[in-house]
Amino acid sequence: MKILMASDHAGFKLKKAVEKHLIEKGYEVVDLGCDSPERANYASYGLKLGKEMSEGAAPFGVLVCGSGIGISIAANRFKGVRAARVFDVEDAKLTRQHNDANVISLGERMIDEALAIEMVDAFLAEPFEGGRHQERVETLDKCCK
Template identity: 50%
Template structure:
C-alpha cells in the first residue's frame, strides 16, 4: 500500500518516526514534507497529501501538525478527501469503520509517539463497514 505523508514544522519529528515505522513494515511512503523543524505553513502540506489521495497517487494519507486541527482542515478542502483527526485508537477505528476516512490527521503536541503508532496501526488495519455508512459517505460527496 502506498501512503502519502506530510506535516508542518511541529509535526516533523513525529512524521519522521511514523514514516520510518511504515517503511520498516513494508509500506511505500510518498513524503510531501516538510523536512525540518523550521517554521512553515501547514495548509500546503495538508492539501498536497489530500490531492495525492484524491488523485489516486496514494491509497491513504497521514498528515501531522501541532494540534492536527489546521492540517486536517487543509486536507479536507480537497474534494474526495475524508480526513479524520484522531486522538485515540477508538477514534481511528471508527473513522475507518463508519466514515471510510482516507486521510488520518494527528497532533504531534497532543499525543505521544507510542499512542500515535497505535492509532496508525488501528487506522490501517480497519476496514470500512459499508452498508448504511456508505449512504452517508455518498451524501458527503454530493
C-alpha cells in the first residue's frame, strides 16, 4: 500500500523515523518533503499532501510538524481529505473508526518516536465502521468543491 508523507522542519526528524518504519513494514512511501531540518513552511507541505490525496495518489497520508495542528489544517483544505491530529493510540483508532480519517497528523514536539510509530500502525490497521458514521463523513465531503 502507498503512503504519502510530508513535514515541515519541526517534524522532519520524526517523519524520517516513521518513514523508515513504514518501509521496513513493506509500505511504499512517497516523501513529499521537506527534505532537511532547515526552515520550511508547514502550510506548503500540508497543502501539497492534501492536493495529492484529493487526486487519489494514495489511500493514506502521514503529516508531521511541531504540533501537528497547522499542517493538518492545510491538508484539510481539499475535498476528500480527512486529516486528524492525534495524541494517543485511542485517538488514532477512533479517528479511523468514526471519521474515516485518511491522514494522520503528528506533533514532533508533543510525542516521542515510539508512540508515533504505535499510533501510525494503529491508524493504518483500523477500519472505518461506516454505518451511522458514513452519513457524517458524507456531510463533510459535500461542503468541499
